[in-house]
Amino acid sequence: MPAVQETVERVKRIDVDQYRYGFETLIESEKAPKGLSEEIVKFISQKKNEPAWMLQWRLEAYRRWLTMQEPTWARVDYPKIDFQDLYYYAAPKPKKTVTSLDEIDPEILKTYEKLGIPLREVAMLEGVEPKVGEEDPARRKIAVDAVFDSVSVATTFKAELKKAGVIFMPISEAIREHPELVQKYLGSVVPTSDNFYATLNSAVFSDGSFVYVPPGVRCPMELSTYFRINERNTGQFERTLIIADKGSYVSYLEGCTAPQRDENQLHAAVVELVALDDAEIKYSTVQNWYPGNSEGKGGIYNFVTKRGDCRGANSKISWTQVETGSAITWKYPSCILRGDNSRGEFYSIAISNGFQQVDSGTKMIHLGKNTSSRIISKGIAAGKSQNTYRGLVTAHRKALGARNFTACDSLLIGDKCGAHTVPYIEAKNSSATFEHEATTSKISEDVLFYCIQRGLSQEEAVGLVVNGFVKDVLQQLPMEFAVEAQKLISISLEGSVG
Amino acid sequence: MALLEVKDLKVRVEEREILHGLTLTVNEGEVHAIMGPNGSGKSTLSHVIAGKPGYEVTDGQIFFKGEDLLEMSPDERAAKGVFLAFQYPVEIPGVATMTFLRTALNAQRKARGESEYSTPDFLKKVREVSKSLNIPQDMLKRGVNVGFSGGEKKRNEVLQMALFEPSLCILDEMDSGLDIDALRIAADGVNALRSPKRAMVVITHYQRLLNYIVPDVVHVMSKGRVVKSGGKDLALELEASGYAQFEDAA
Numbered sequence: 001m002p003a004v005q006e007t008v009e010r011v012k013r014i015d016v017d018q019y020r021y022g023f024e025t026l027i028e029s030e031k032a033p034k035g036l037s038e039e040i041v042k043f044i045s046q047k048k049n050e051p052a053w054m055l056q057w058r059l060e061a062y063r064r065w066l067t068m069q070e071p072t073w074a075r076v077d078y079p080k081i082d083f084q085d086l087y088y089y090a091a092p093k094p095k096k097t098v099t100s101l102d103e104i105d106p107e108i109l110k111t112y113e114k115l116g117i118p119l120r121e122v123a124m125l126e127g128v129e130p131k132v133g134e135e136d137p138a139r140r141k142i143a144v145d146a147v148f149d150s151v152s153v154a155t156t157f158k159a160e161l162k163k164a165g166v167i168f169m170p171i172s173e174a175i176r177e178h179p180e181l182v183q184k185y186l187g188s189v190v191p192t193s194d195n196f197y198a199t200l201n202s203a204v205f206s207d208g209s210f211v212y213v214p215p216g217v218r219c220p221m222e223l224s225t226y227f228r229i230n231e232r233n234t235g236q237f238e239r240t241l242i243i244a245d246k247g248s249y250v251s252y253l254e255g256c257t258a259p260q261r262d263e264n265q266l267h268a269a270v271v272e273l274v275a276l277d278d279a280e281i282k283y284s285t286v287q288n289w290y291p292g293n294s295e296g297k298g299g300i301y302n303f304v305t306k307r308g309d310c311r312g313a314n315s316k317i318s319w320t321q322v323e324t325g326s327a328i329t330w331k332y333p334s335c336i337l338r339g340d341n342s343r344g345e346f347y348s349i350a351i352s353n354g355f356q357q358v359d360s361g362t363k364m365i366h367l368g369k370n371t372s373s374r375i376i377s378k379g380i381a382a383g384k385s386q387n388t389y390r391g392l393v394t395a396h397r398k399a400l401g402a403r404n405f406t407a408c409d410s411l412l413i414g415d416k417c418g419a420h421t422v423p424y425i426e427a428k429n430s431s432a433t434f435e436h437e438a439t440t441s442k443i444s445e446d447v448l449f450y451c452i453q454r455g456l457s458q459e460e461a462v463g464l465v466v467n468g469f470v471k472d473v474l475q476q477l478p479m480e481f482a483v484e485a486q487k488l489i490s491i492s493l494e495g496s497v498g
Numbered sequence: 499m500a501l502l503e504v505k506d507l508k509v510r511v512e513e514r515e516i517l518h519g520l521t522l523t524v525n526e527g528e529v530h531a532i533m534g535p536n537g538s539g540k541s542t543l544s545h546v547i548a549g550k551p552g553y554e555v556t557d558g559q560i561f562f563k564g565e566d567l568l569e570m571s572p573d574e575r576a577a578k579g580v581f582l583a584f585q586y587p588v589e590i591p592g593v594a595t596m597t598f599l600r601t602a603l604n605a606q607r608k609a610r611g612e613s614e615y616s617t618p619d620f621l622k623k624v625r626e627v628s629k630s631l632n633i634p635q636d637m638l639k640r641g642v643n644v645g646f647s648g649g650e651k652k653r654n655e656v657l658q659m660a661l662f663e664p665s666l667c668i669l670d671e672m673d674s675g676l677d678i679d680a681l682r683i684a685a686d687g688v689n690a691l692r693s694p695k696r697a698m699v700v701i702t703h704y705q706r707l708l709n710y711i712v713p714d715v716v717h718v719m720s721k722g723r724v725v726k727s728g729g730k731d732l733a734l735e736l737e738a739s740g741y742a743q744f745e746d747a748a
């Protein structure tokens with residue numbers, strides 16, 4: 001496995017304090033003043049040239065938010081956030097409307113280069129398409145909607161997607177160009193009143209992706225967004241909305257990195273997925289935001305609401321996530337299984353090291369008949385971190401024949417970390433079949449010694465064993481992501497043993 | 499030339515001394531058997547040579563190819579050519595045997611400053627070696643030792659030995675958990691690896707294994723020391739009269 005070798009090389013070059021993606025791009029940005037008020041909400045809406053209905057929607061959310069309390073039930077601990085001490089809008093100053101790669105700020109391109117993302121995507125960005133008949137099937141196409149801080153800088157492959165009838169654009173554009181779709185679906189999965197952070201997001205969301213796949217269309221490429229939080233003290237409020245119309249299919253990739261900061265940064269995204277009859281959405285995330293330094297200082301607060309609605313019969317939504325970053329993670333990508341015979345899946349790898357706190361899991365809400373769901377969660381805790389799986393599986397009284405299988409495995413590295421499993425299971429009809437399996441194990445000294453006796457270093461040995469532990473989930477990721485994720489896993493566990 | 503020299507080695511585990519001044523010299527090309535009753539320190543010796551954590555060397559030295567082995571980390575020792583075939587090889591779920599072999603082999607080669615094997619070269623090599631040991635390709639696709647029978651686990655150890663080409667092989671109770679057919683297959687694999695440049699230390703309880711792997715030298719250990727050394731006939735003698743006579747000698 002060459003990836004392991006490469007990983008080890010990288011691991012040697014960094015430690016927790018030398019977060020690889022901790023650099024800052026020197027571009028001018030345009031910010032709203034600190035704090036949150038109706039004025040700021042109006043400012044954001046105005047910046048985006050939004051129609052009146054959108055502003056109204058935001059303001060209603062804002063007023064609602066004022067009445068809400070931060071949730072405290074998660075097993076995470078952090079100082080109180082002063083919401084008036086944050087910036088709610090920052091955008092790179094646009095030179096002009098960007099239509100090609102040459103027009104993108106070279107500083108921004110450099111940022112992507114440093115992230116090690118580019119090569120394949122940059123080639124894509126530059127429109128380097130293989131000639132007919134030369135296409136390498138292993139190198140599937142990826143379209144990138146690049147979100148730099150809050151504004152989508154470039155949207156690629158629009159033309160080809162357009163041919164297929166797929167709409168893939170920044171949500172700010174979609175609000176102007178496809179108001180009928182946005183109005184119909186925005187907030188239909190995660191209502192503005194859903195929870196404290198989702199409501200905040202509804203009021204101030206800056207940008208994000210919008211995807212609409214028309215009936216019967218199989219999206220011709222993987223859709224991908226790289227998020228990056230850049231502006232100091234800027235809360236990042238992404239809003240993503242994906243709609244798969246009847247009989248369509250789409251796979252969406254999300255990957256994130258953020259530069260090193262002393263102050264904690266708040267990130268409260270909302271992702272809504274809607275799958276109509278016979279449609280399928282596959283949503284994959286690799287998240288490696290700055291986790292804080294070796295003393296637990298700094299790092300991202302990641303309070304995200306992700307929910308998919310299997311609205312139509314025979315629809316399917318699959319969440320796959322590899323979470324290695326953030327100081328605090330509060331995230332439960334969920335599925336509402338409304339359509340009969342619909343299916344929800346959740347595959348997760350959550351790794352915590354240092355002082356990271358993870359409270360993550362999923363909700364599978366069975367409403368339709370013969371709905372099924374599957375949860376495979378792999379939690380790995382190292383250092384002094386706390387890693388909690390929190391999951392809800394529920395069957396409505398009309399959800400006859402609902403089935404769920406849950407497997408939660410936790411792996412502990414060292415003796416100062418904690419792994420917790422908190423499953424909530426509710427069956428309101430007697431025909432539901434729910435299975436729950438959970439294991440907790442410690443990485444064994446004997447296994448490590450066996451690997452080391454064969455010539456592997458301590459880090460290589462840990463990386464190998466952990467990659468074996470998470471294999472079932474890694475296999476669910478699109479190939480391009482799986483390799484990246486595998487490297488990331490080893491990097492995040494550096495210094496976790498001995 | 500002496501490949502391994504253990505001089506007056508004293509080892510503690512959690513305040514209790516297990517080896518009380520053990521001396522042993524193994525030359526290139528030789529096969530040494532170390533026999534002794536339970537608790538005599540045989541496995542401790544193999545673990546200390548390989549560098550397993552948890553053992554405290556309080557006195558004595560170990561030289562390997564003239565270098566101070568105790569100064570090296572366990573993975574450095576492996577790269578230098580020390581191989582320990584485990585009594586109970588561990589299972590590593592989710593890691594394909596093939597992946598494991600390649601990662602380990604390339605780690606060793608890299609540590610020695612040699613070029614890493616490319617995928618085709620590695621596959622070619624591993625096929626050759628596994629064929630000679632009658633190991634089906636299918637086994638290499640499975641997780642390391644996961645669901646392997648006792649015989650398959652030991653064959654996997656021999657496969658690694660053949661692949662890594664170490665200059666010192668320590669076989670810790672290779673016969674434990676093997677029926678007679680599995681034992682013969684594993685022993686044939688080991689015998690095929692005997693070479694004038696390679697030494698082997700065979701640790702065993704029973705003489706039985708030594709019918710298949712015939713040693714040049716036999717040592718008897720008791721209470722943390724080597725109490726008698728001799729030719730291969732010493733093993734037969736032990737089988738007839740038991741270890742009791744040596745308990746007093748120690």
